[in-house]
Amino acid sequence: MAEPQSQTTPSQPAQPKTNRLGLTRQQYTGSPSTLCPGCGHDSITSSLITACFELGVDPVDLIKMSGIGCSSKTPAYFMSQSFAFNAVHGRMPSVATGALLANRELKCIGISGDGDTASIGMGQFVHLLRRNVPMLYIIENNGVYGLTKGQFSATADLGSKLKSGLANEFPPVDCCALAIELGCNYVVRSFSGDNKQLVPLIKAALSHKGTALLDVISPCITFNNHEGSTMSYDAVRAHDIPLHEIGFVPHFEPIQADFEPGTTKDIVLPDGSHIRLKKLNRDYDPTNKLLALKTLAESKEKGELLTGLIYIQEGKPDYNELMHLSDTPLAHLTEKELKPTPAALQEIMQELM
Amino acid sequence: MINDFTIRVATVNGSGSQSANSILIKALFYMGIPVAGKNIFPSNIAGLPTWYNIRVSKDGYVGHRRDAEILVLMNADTFQEDLAGAKPGTVVIYHDKLTQPGMRSDLVYYPIPFQKLVMECCEVATLRKLVINMIYVGSVAALLDIDLNQVRHALEKQFHSKPKAVDLNWKAIQAGVDYVKKNIKKNDPFRVSAMDKTKGKILITGNDAAALGCLFGGCTVFSWYPITPASSVGEAVIQYFSKYRRESKDNQARFAVVQAEDELAALGMAIGAGWAGARAATSTSGPGISLMAEFAGLSYFAEIPAVVFDVQRLGPSTGLPTRTSQGDIIFTQFLSHGDTQHLAVIPSNPQECFELSQEAFNLAEEFQTLVFVLSDLDLGMNNWMSEPFSYPKEPFQRGKVLTAEQLEKLGGFHRYADVDGDGICYRTLPGTKHPKAAYFTRGSGHTEQATYSEDTEDWQGVLDRIAKKIETAKDRVPQPLIDRVSGAKIGLVAYGSSDCALIEARDFLNGKGLKTNYLRVRGLPLNGKVGKFVEECDRVYVVEQNQQGQMANLMKMAYPGLAGKLKSVLHYDGLPIDAANITQQILNREGKAS
Numbered sequence: 001m002a003e004p005q006s007q008t009t010p011s012q013p014a015q016p017k018t019n020r021l022g023l024t025r026q027q028y029t030g031s032p033s034t035l036c037p038g039c040g041h042d043s044i045t046s047s048l049i050t051a052c053f054e055l056g057v058d059p060v061d062l063i064k065m066s067g068i069g070c071s072s073k074t075p076a077y078f079m080s081q082s083f084a085f086n087a088v089h090g091r092m093p094s095v096a097t098g099a100l101l102a103n104r105e106l107k108c109i110g111i112s113g114d115g116d117t118a119s120i121g122m123g124q125f126v127h128l129l130r131r132n133v134p135m136l137y138i139i140e141n142n143g144v145y146g147l148t149k150g151q152f153s154a155t156a157d158l159g160s161k162l163k164s165g166l167a168n169e170f171p172p173v174d175c176c177a178l179a180i181e182l183g184c185n186y187v188v189r190s191f192s193g194d195n196k197q198l199v200p201l202i203k204a205a206l207s208h209k210g211t212a213l214l215d216v217i218s219p220c221i222t223f224n225n226h227e228g229s230t231m232s233y234d235a236v237r238a239h240d241i242p243l244h245e246i247g248f249v250p251h252f253e254p255i256q257a258d259f260e261p262g263t264t265k266d267i268v269l270p271d272g273s274h275i276r277l278k279k280l281n282r283d284y285d286p287t288n289k290l291l292a293l294k295t296l297a298e299s300k301e302k303g304e305l306l307t308g309l310i311y312i313q314e315g316k317p318d319y320n321e322l323m324h325l326s327d328t329p330l331a332h333l334t335e336k337e338l339k340p341t342p343a344a345l346q347e348i349m350q351e352l353m
Numbered sequence: 354m355i356n357d358f359t360i361r362v363a364t365v366n367g368s369g370s371q372s373a374n375s376i377l378i379k380a381l382f383y384m385g386i387p388v389a390g391k392n393i394f395p396s397n398i399a400g401l402p403t404w405y406n407i408r409v410s411k412d413g414y415v416g417h418r419r420d421a422e423i424l425v426l427m428n429a430d431t432f433q434e435d436l437a438g439a440k441p442g443t444v445v446i447y448h449d450k451l452t453q454p455g456m457r458s459d460l461v462y463y464p465i466p467f468q469k470l471v472m473e474c475c476e477v478a479t480l481r482k483l484v485i486n487m488i489y490v491g492s493v494a495a496l497l498d499i500d501l502n503q504v505r506h507a508l509e510k511q512f513h514s515k516p517k518a519v520d521l522n523w524k525a526i527q528a529g530v531d532y533v534k535k536n537i538k539k540n541d542p543f544r545v546s547a548m549d550k551t552k553g554k555i556l557i558t559g560n561d562a563a564a565l566g567c568l569f570g571g572c573t574v575f576s577w578y579p580i581t582p583a584s585s586v587g588e589a590v591i592q593y594f595s596k597y598r599r600e601s602k603d604n605q606a607r608f609a610v611v612q613a614e615d616e617l618a619a620l621g622m623a624i625g626a627g628w629a630g631a632r633a634a635t636s637t638s639g640p641g642i643s644l645m646a647e648f649a650g651l652s653y654f655a656e657i658p659a660v661v662f663d664v665q666r667l668g669p670s671t672g673l674p675t676r677t678s679q680g681d682i683i684f685t686q687f688l689s690h691g692d693t694q695h696l697a698v699i700p701s702n703p704q705e706c707f708e709l710s711q712e713a714f715n716l717a718e719e720f721q722t723l724v725f726v727l728s729d730l731d732l733g734m735n736n737w738m739s740e741p742f743s744y745p746k747e748p749f750q751r752g753k754v755l756t757a758e759q760l761e762k763l764g765g766f767h768r769y770a771d772v773d774g775d776g777i778c779y780r781t782l783p784g785t786k787h788p789k790a791a792y793f794t795r796g797s798g799h800t801e802q803a804t805y806s807e808d809t810e811d812w813q814g815v816l817d818r819i820a821k822k823i824e825t826a827k828d829r830v831p832q833p834l835i836d837r838v839s840g841a842k843i844g845l846v847a848y849g850s851s852d853c854a855l856i857e858a859r860d861f862l863n864g865k866g867l868k869t870n871y872l873r874v875r876g877l878p879l880n881g882k883v884g885k886f887v888e889e890c891d892r893v894y895v896v897e898q899n900q901q902g903q904m905a906n907l908m909k910m911a912y913p914g915l916a917g918k919l920k921s922v923l924h925y926d927g928l929p930i931d932a933a934n935i936t937q938q939i940l941n942r943e944g945k946a947s
Contacts, residue, residue: 031804060790063629063783076793076805083783085628086795087621088647094576094618098625098633101574101609103784106629124621127614326605330573331630331782333607335749338571338632340597342744348565348593349741352555 020056020252028053030080035070040192040218040233041140045077047195048109048138051202052079055250062107063099067092067121070147071113071140071218090121093128096135097319103329104320107206108135114155115145118173122154125175129182132210134318136202139175139213140192142220143231150223161228176310177296179213180289185313186212187292189306191240192219193233197307200248200275204309207251207269210318217305236305243284243295243308247276267312277309286312354422354542356386356411360493361421363428363435367399369483370427372511372522373490374405377499378736379507381409382556384500385548389415389853390736391929396581396674402431409545415738416854417731417929422543423497425489426451427467436460444541446492461541465492465532474528475521484525491529496537498544501530555703555741559732559850562703562742563662564589566710567634568597569745572660574626574633576611576619578641581674582730583664586636587612616641620648623659627652628794630754630782632714636662638730639672639681642688649723650689651796653819656769656778658717658752660710661685662726664733667927676927677730679849682903685725686877692816694823697725697877698831700732701852703739709831709875711745718752720826721780725877729898731929732850753779757787768792768803769815776822823878830876833883841868843943844890846883848874848904850929851896857932858896858939865936865945874904884912887919894939896922898930 016024028049033042052062059081066072068089075084087095096110117125117139128137143156152160155175156168179187186208190198198216205212217236219225225232230239247264249255251272267275267287277286285291292311299306326333360377364370371392378390389408395401408418426435426447436445441459449464456462471485494504504526512518563586567575575594577587587610594608609626613619619635626633637645642663652659665681667673687693696716698709710726717724753773755766760781766789769778781790792803799815800806847855852873859869872886887893887908895905902921909916922938924930940946 060786060788061784081788081791083791084793085625086793086797087624088651088796091617091621091648094613094621095625095628097611097618098574098576098622098627098631099629099783100625101611101622102626102629102631102633103782106784123614124618127618323609324604324606325609326600326607328607329784330607330609330626331784333573335571337607338573338598339569339745344597345569345742345744349555352557353553353741 019053021058023053023056025049025053027059027081028079030077033074033077035073036222038221039070040142040220041071041074042077043192043195044138044140044198044216044218045074047198047202049078050195051199051206054199055203055206057107057206061105062109065092065096065099065108065110067112067116069113069116069145071111072116074111074140090116090119091124092116093121093124093133097128097131097133100133100135100319101323101325102331104325105329110135110137112137112139113153114139114141114143115153118154118175122173126178126182129179129184129211129213131319132183132185132316132322134210134320136205136212136214139215140218141175141215142218142224143229144220144224146220146223157230160230161226163223163226165228174296174300175213175215177293180292180311184211184213185311185316186210187311188212188214188309190214190216191236191305191307192216193237194240194242194307197242197246200246201309203248203250204269204273204275207271207273209270209314210316239303239305241299241304241306242280243282243306243310244280245278246308247278249274249276268314270314275309275312286310289313355544355546356409356548358409358422358543359418359420360407360409360423360425362405362407362425362489363431364403364405364486365399365428365430366395366397366401366403368427368486370403370405370486373486374407376504376507376511377490377493378407379510379556380494380499380503381407381545382551382738383503383506384545385551386545387411387413387415387550387738389738391417391731392735393928394675402428411548411550413550414853414857414932416857417931419931419933423493425493427486427489442541444496444543446489446496463492463496463533463537465489465529470528470532471525474524480521484521487522487525488529491526492533494526495530495533496539498546500547551738553741554738556736557703557739558585558734558736559700559703559706559728560585560664560734561589562706562739563636563710563726563728563733564593565742566707568593569707570711570714571632571749572634572714573607573631574609574611574623575635576613576622576633577636578613578616578619580616580638580641582666582734583636583638583641583662585734586662586664616644617648620645620659620661623661624648624652624657627658627717628783632718634660634662634714636664638664638666639668642681642685646689649695650691650693652723653689653693653695654691655794655796656721656780656819657794658721660713660717660724660726662710662728665727665729673927675730677850677898677929678925678927679727679729679851679898680903680925681727682897682899683901683906685727686907694878695723695725696720696823696826696830697727699727699848699875699877701849701873701875702732703737704742705875706732707742712831715750716826716830719750719829720777720822721752722822727849729850753777755779755781757785757790760785760787760789765789767801769799769818770801771818771821775825776818777825827878827880830878833875833886834873835882835886836871838868838870841870842891843867844870844872844886844893845896846872846874846886846893846904846908847896851898854930854932854935855896858935861932861936862939865940867939867943867945877907879907879911883908884915887912887915890918892918892920894920894922894942896930896935898924900925
């Protein structure tokens with residue numbers, strides 16, 4: 001993939017730019033990608049690196065979780081100082097849920113694909129959303145299975161064609177609509193090629209409390225980039241309609257005044273960061289749940305690919321809160337804190353006598 | 354016949370007989386008489402037949418018995434069948450409306466007009482269906498001389514928060530007592546008499562004991578999916594953790610119990626939590642184990658600790674969900690595709706459910722792998738007498754975990770390198786504040802440095818090193834308990850809930866002049882001690898509750914040279930194993946059938 005890394009030459013030793021932790025962008029990279037050159041997933045990886053670097057996410061606080069598939073390989077390609085877990089196919093949500101229950105201080109980026117989420121992983125995906133597990137969940141959505149050479153996944157559009165010409169006859173799963181329906185309070189659809197939109201939405205997702213779902217259309221250059229596919233680069237570019245222009249102001253930076261009052265809308269995130277939505281050609285209020293669902297349904301009818309912040313609602317309890325978890329991570333509790341006293345055992349035994 | 358018989362109560366499932374039976378068994382227990390309860394129940398909410406056996410044994414035998422000397426017959430649907438199976442001389446306490454012409458003449462009948470009595474003692478019509486069972490508690494108590502003070506004590510304990518319920522049920526019990534005293538002339542030799550053999554003891558199910566093991570074993574993440582007969586582990590975990598695992602300042606939970614969407618997720622969560630440094634477990638039964646196979650392999654190969662309680666039931670497939678079995682021995686031992694092998698602890702009684710569960714958490718973290726606790730329905734769901742549990746003195750064994758300070762000194766680490774030569778590698782936990790702490794966990798091929806690899810040497814190296822780790826674990830899992838008898842040439846091997854029947858069978862065989870050595874397996878994989886025991890015996894009967902002789906087969910794999918000495922004694926009809934069955938099979942094989 002890959003963004004060119006900053007180079008130093010003997011004649012001009014440039015100091016690489018650092019973020020608020022004093023880390024360079026280089027320190028947010030990982031191993032070289034082994035995906036096909038031109039894969040949308042590599043662009044998403046690049047956006048993740050940019051977002052985490054600029055936001056100053058501490059790599060030692062982050063875990064990268066994934067299932068199985070092309071997308072699920074990508075945790076190896078960024079932030080190598082962070083723990084990663086490449087779990088089993090379609091089951092990343094449960095592993096991430098367990099890890100986050102064990103240590104509520106961890107930040108989590110989960111990376112999945114359309115097969116890993118909407119086909120084999122549907123069972124766990126919907127329950128992750130219901131629980132509002134605090135994590136960023138990206139679906140790198142290309143409508144096909146790559147590693148097994150190009151079969152349809154459950155997000156393939158009706159009528160979309162495989163390379164062989166075979167057309168999909170089954171309706172697609174709309175992960176965004178599904179997520180809204182199941183109580184997810186941060187729902188994004190984006191395009192891997194639009195890092196201007198994706199980077200701020202990733203940053204905002206990392207500030208959101210609860211599950212943040214990003215369904216990112218990410219064309220498969222090898223198996224789904226031909227004429228007749230609705231998820232080829234050409235098709236996506238032709239139908240991509242951004243809902244708004246996205247800006248993000250992190251909590252550690254001053255808020256700039258609105259240049260043209262009335263043209264932007266700010267949404268404040270729990271950590272004090274702002275998402276700034278600049279109006280394009282339609283009025284869209286992403287805090288309106290019914291409007292969000294209606295807009296998704298209408299865009300599907302019209303064959304449009306609406307991208308941007310589809311739905312957001314802050315102030316809802318996340319899983320930690322719903323579970324009344326102690327502030328100390330469960331994994332950090334000492335034996336003394338975990339083992340009830342001899343008197344407690346005595347009391348229990350007395351009850352059974 | 355004092356303090357040595359079995360009471361069998363036949364009722365309709367969902368009729369509230371469980372409370373009545375519980376009061377009966379507890380009253381006997383409070384009288385100091387050894388008791389054992391076996392619930393033989395259907396997979397049904399209401400309407401199908403259910404039986405409850407209360408064994409009263411002055412000698413302290415708690416295994417199942419097929420025969421019953423006292424029948425309490427409340428279910429019209431099974432009345433004929435229950436009578437037909439009775440031994441001559443059996444006492445039959447029954448609902449008088451079930452009386453039929455031509456009933457067997459070799460039984461002792463005590464018909465009781467339950468319907469009439471309940472109409473008199475209970476004014477609320479909707480409660481009569483439940484209260485009617487308390488009348489048989491009173492009748493049985495009166496006929497067998499059960500101390501009514503202890504019945505009252507048991508009743509109060511059962512309904513402690515509801516004085517109205519105590520009054521209502523006591524009236525019904527009294528009605529049963531009064532009817533017997535006024536109208537029935539006792540014509541049988543069975544009665545009880547107070548003893549002092551239960552003093553200081555507790556009555557508890559294996560599942561409750563296992564939940565207490567989780568509490569005292571430091572489990573903090575418990576994910577489960579409801580399934581008979583394992584559900585009560587999860588429910589007891591919720592109950593005990595909610596009470597004993599709270600922050601004192603704000604009542605926040607020092608635990609997370611998750612009712613997962615299925616067993617795949619249940620184990621996935623436990624593995625995620627174990628990876629992140631929490632002690633984590635899940636509880637399930639056969640069908641759930643089947644679903645967990647893929648994650649079991651991940652745990653083995655990526656080396657992540659987690660504990661799985663398998664409360665075994667009768668399979669294959671849905672099988673008989675409410676019947677007991679030891680049918681998952683081989684399956685759990687090698688669960689998942691590829692070359693895998695797991696550790697297991699096998700408790701035989703509630704005390705071991707408590708202690709070995711705690712040990713399972715130690716083993717899981719020490720060996721960074723999956724550990725099964727192999728219980729079963731009989732052990733898990735029935736009430737057992739037990740010594741009160743002693744407070745765990747040993748500290749938790751958290752295994753080889755590197756802290757940030759240690760990493761700083763070492764300058765880094767290799768996740769899958771065998772530094773100590775025991776096959777067990779060092780790990781770090783997510784969130785460790787050190788730039789060299791992180792590694793990449795994956796179920797795919799990897800190097801010692803945890804990087805992706807398809808290299809043949811890397812693959813075999815990791816797989817062989819894990820096998821070495823399992824080899825190390827063989828001497829660390831709970832070791833077999835061996836009772837050698839001077840002059841005995843026959844060996845018996847058993848495990849789990851078969852132990853109680855084995856103890857009784859050995860006494861019986863000894864009475865027939867057949868001395869036996871006994872080895873009880875408590876941990877898997879097997880090590881040399883079991884093989885040595887087999888070597889020392891002329892022949893060994895491996896007693897187990899499955900059709901295939903699963904433990905015997907594991908022994909044949911472990912000690913192929915001794916295979917000829919191993920003979921299986923099997924019991925797999927879904928009822929708990931009984932001593933009579935074991936002795937019969939062994940006597941037949943020994944040519945001493947009576």
